[in-house]
Amino acid sequence: MFSTIFKHELKYWFNKPVFYIYISIFLLISFFLSATSAGIWDGVSGTTGSSRIVNSPIGVTGIFNAFTILIFFLFPSIIGVSIYRDFKSEMHSILFSYPFTKANYLFAKFFSGIVVVSAIVLVVALGMVIGFRFPGTNADIVGDFNIMTYLTTYLVYILPNVLFFGAVVFAIVTFSRSVAAGFITVIILMFVQGAISSILSEPEQATLLAILDPYGSSASSYYTKYWTVSEQNEMQIPIGELVIYNRLLWLVISSLVFGLVYKYFKFTQNAITLSFRKIKSERVTKSNFSGVTRITLPKVSHDYSFIQNLKVMWQLSNIDFKYIFKSLPFICILIVGLLMLFGTLFISSEIFGTDTLPVTWQMLGGGNIFSLFVINVCTFLYAGMLVQRARTAKISHLVDSTPIPNWTLLFSKLIAILKMQLVLLAVIMVSGMLFQAYQGYYNFEIGHYIKELFGLKFLNYAIWAFLAIFVQTLFKNQYLGLLVLLIVAMGIPFLDLIGIELAIFKYNEGPGFSYSDMNGYGSALSRYLWYKIYWILGGTSLLLVSVLFWVRGLPNSFSERMDIAVARFKTPQKIGLTVVLVTFLTLGLTIYQETKSEDENSASKQAELNAVKWEKSYKKYEDYKQPRIVAVNADVAIYPKKRTYKASAVFTMINKSDKAIDSIFLNHNSLENTFEFNKPNNLVLEDTVFNFDIYKFDKKILPGDSLQLTVHVKSKENTMFQRKSLCIRKRNIFK
Structure with a gap:
């Protein structure tokens, strides 16, 4: 009977449109994330330049762990529904009269749900493989396909997590007959995991955290957190003793949870409910022995206003x-x-x-x-x-x-x-x-x-x-x-990653x-x-x-x-x-x-294109000597109601180098401004894109010589939807 129930459950899910909707959603998301990490949007957003291989073992495990959070929310609607459906359709009383054992029923229901969830995990892996190698990705940050990376991640990390969360959700839905209770269980388990990570966040508690972390990610991080980039790109995540202890611990807990379900489940049981209200029992006594009683019905007025x-x-x-x-x-x-x-x-x-x-x-x-x-x-x-x-x-x-x-x-x-x-x-x-x-x-x-x-x-x-x-x-x-x-x-x-x-x-x-x-x-x-x-x-x-x-x-x-x-x-x-x-x-x-x-x-x-153009245009001036600013005299006029300002400043500069300087470079902002030196000069370059100006002096500034630069600047006007001025008003205080 186990195989009969098991096959029936799989047939039910494979004929349900919602199963293929789940698959489509996770396939698209996994493809999008993997392709994005591999630089498919480099033409729209910034280039994904990195020395890290995105489909390395540690990278694949990280993406799988991210998907695990979303997959957990499917457990109540798949693993929980596998047994809840019998009660919802009110067929459980008839179904339970069939000649199958409790073990046949529970194991078939549970493992059929595990298979369906594993099919979705397989689709996630497929989306990742396609996304990493999709045309348009950056081949320099994508390594060779290694099936052992995906198998190890699934068997060591994903499957034990699926069994633990699945066993807990299955138990809650079985006894409460509520899929909503299964969702709450998933949320609580996630909060518990976060609490464990926060409480055991000190370095001396890393070993204990590696053993108690339900996800197993802390155990793997224990061995890989000090890896170099080269090691992260090439090496498989070691299955050390802490990883083994962690996985065995949560597999044992999963078995205990399912064992409790098997022990206490009965075909004749009712749903377990919790109520904070005390129900007062009263005896009802029949009082209408006199026969037919005339009742005057109240007048009803209809109001559909x-x-x-x-x-x-x-x-x-x-x-x-x-x-x-x-x-x-x-x-x-x-x-x-x-x-x-x-x-x-x-x-x-x-x-x-x-x-x-x-x-x-x-x-x-x-x-x-x-x-x-x-x-x-x-x-x-x-x-x-x-x-x-x-x-x-x-x-x-x-x-x-x-x-x-x-x-x-x-x-x-x-x-x-x-x-x-x-x-x-x-x-x-x-x-x-x-x-x-x-x-x-x-x-x-x-x-x-x-x-x-x-x-x-x-x-x-x-x-x-x-x-x-x-x-x-x-x-x-x-x-x-x-x-x-x-x-x-x-x-x-x-959405920023695709240019939105x-x-x-x-x-x-x-x-x-x-x-x-x-x-x-x-x-x-x-x-x-x-x-x-x-x-x-x-x-x-x-x-x-x-x-x-x-x-x-x-x-x-x-x-x-x-x-x-x-x-x-x-x-x-x-x-x-x-x-x-x-x-x-x-x-x-x-x-x-x-x-x-x-x-x-x-x-x-x-920003990336500007950085490239800037380096190509002005990197040649990197070692060019410039005078040093030794004094500043500023005058600022603030307009509180408009939150704008006008400012002027006189900069005193001295050539402290041992060489004569014939040109000064000014790299300023895009505000409305003017610049004036106290020595004769010519503006030989005015770059309005990068706001970079070059002034060449008629006479070179010799070592020890000084000069002054007078600057006038005016802030931009603020708009309803953008703050363009740096002024912040609070009573009579301005920043």
């Missing part, structure tokens, strides 16, 4: 918010996040080992890691869970039959997520104040907390919520939607902000807000499209959903979407005109 729909939307959002707040996954993520937050706060109050006052801006900076992981992960996860909540509870047909507009249902989910984000931001605020009080610091600056958390950072997370609702509405599989969101969030910073550098082309990107006690948020705050308004408009357009694609009824295919969306796209929807899109594109075009570069190439590529 816009105001009533708003009230329903708010009430539904409260229900969804309570569902989030009381759910075990949210509580687990919150607890782990709090531990991580307090650990970060203890570290953030030290600067190079010196204790500093826990001022508010430091507490807010310490909460960035909590915000990045906890808030974003909860947003992506619960967007899918709320969108699919009715279908998961098997009441979607009942909800779809209610006279509630689609926008009411969709925006109720969005508001619930926004409420969750506000609660998590409040956690950062309360935690920061508690830590300050613990350290004996009571200048809490509550206004600063509120302004930054609930004003500035909340905008950032709300924009991610817009995208999360849109993606989870398009995808029927919430876990595939979660994977797509994670890939988008992690992949956006890599402007923030208006990268979702929710833009100028950041920073706070200091001297100048507050400075002029960066207005630019930050303009970019957030731009992306709020973009996110709003996604929400309007989401309303059109909101699932109502039983659409069988995406093409059918497209037809339904077109039918829903009537005059009010057309007007609303047109207004938002026109505003979004107009603002985007304005920002683009203000921030675009005049160069045809990307900034990194242009």
